[in-house]
Each structure stands twice: as structure tokens, then as C-alpha cells.
Amino acid sequence: MKTKQRVTEFERQVYDLCSKVPKGSVTSYKEIAHAMHTKAYRAVGAALRSNPYAPKVPCHRVVASNGTLGGFQGSINPRGHSLRKKASMLTEEGLEINKGRIKEFEERLFKLQ
DNA sequence: CGGTTGACCAAGT
DNA sequence: GACTTGGCCAACC
Structure with a gap:
């Protein structure tokens, strides 16, 4: 398991x-990158991938x-794996998930900045 | 400093 | 709807 020891400023913002x-x-991921005035969507994902602030x-x-x-x-496995757990948690928080997809996604999307 | 990788994205086939 | 391609950018080796 890849544990982060030192985080960069970029990751901290994420x-x-x-x-x-x-x-x-x-x-x-895109919104976060946009909020930071960059196009590094992938770097955002990479930052969360090692998420030291679990x-x-x-x-x-x-x-x-x-x-x-x-x-x-x-994992990024679409069919029942850890994604299932993520979906469950979101459901618990009041969101509606339909086949691995957020229902009314754009309305539920929190706009940063 | 160059090349690879990645919890991404959009457009094309 | 599934898969491929090109592009983006930071972290890592």
C-alpha cells in the first residue's frame, strides 16, 4: 500500500x-482542478489515490x-468491488445512485468557487 | 532531465 | 453503449 509521507501544495489544495x-x-475531479485554476484532472485523481487524510x-x-x-x-472497477461501498456511502448521505451513476448529478454537484 | 504512470476528460470510431 | 485516441498535468523513478 502506497502511503504518502510528504504532500505537495497541490495535493493539499485537493x-x-x-x-x-x-x-x-x-x-x-474536474471541478476541483478547475477551482485550482489548472487542468490537472489526473493529478487530482492521483492525489486522492494516495489520500493520506483518509x-x-x-x-x-x-x-x-x-x-x-x-x-x-x-480500484476503478465498475462492477461491484470497492465502488459498491462508495455507492453505499453516498446513498447513506442522501444521494441517489443508479447503476453506479449519480442521479441528477449536476444538481447534486457542489460548485467550488 | 527524460520517460512512465494515473481514483481523468472529450471526442471519435 | 463499448472501446480507442489524443491531450492534460503532477508525482515518481
Whole structure:
């Protein structure tokens, strides 16, 4: 398991923005990148991938920009794996998931900045 | 400093 | 709807 020992400023911004997403809303990798005035969507994902602030940062509220769940806990497997858990948590928070896809995604999307 | 990788994205086939 | 391609950018080796 890849544990982060030192985080960069870039990653810190990512974690900070994630923690600002309220329960019942979600944000996307793209939105986070956009909020930081960069196009490094992938770097955002990479940052969450090693998420050293596990409980502190609700990384399950970050999904792909097309409304699908993206990845979770090291995997990006679309069919029942860790993604299932991510979906469950989001459901618990009041969101509606339909076949791995957020229902009314754009309305539930928390707009940063 | 160059090349590879990645929880991405959009457009094309 | 599934798969491929090109592009983006930071972290890592």
C-alpha cells in the first residue's frame, strides 16, 4: 500500500477542497482542478489515490465528471468491488445512485468557487 | 532531465 | 453503449 509521507501544495489544495464538500453533495475531479485554476484532472485523481487524510477527507464525495463514481480505494472497477461501498456511502448521505451513476448529478454537484 | 504512470476528460470510431 | 485516441498535468523513478 502506497502511503504518502510528504504532500505537495497541490495535493493539499485537493484535500482541502474535498473536505469542504458538504454531506449530500458531490464534486468531480474536474471541478476541483478547475477551482485550482489548472487542468490537472489526473493529478487530482492521483492525489486522492494516495489520500493520506483518509477519515479527514471524504474522498467518496468526489466522482467522475460524467456522473459515474470514478474510483475508490485503489480500484476503478465498475462492477461491484470497492465502488459498491462508495455507492453505499453516498446513498447513506442522501444521494441517489443508479447503476453506479449519480442521479441528477449536476444538481447534486457542489460548485467550488 | 527524460520517460512512465494515473481514483481523468472529450471526442471519435 | 463499448472501446480507442489524443491531450492534460503532477508525482515518481
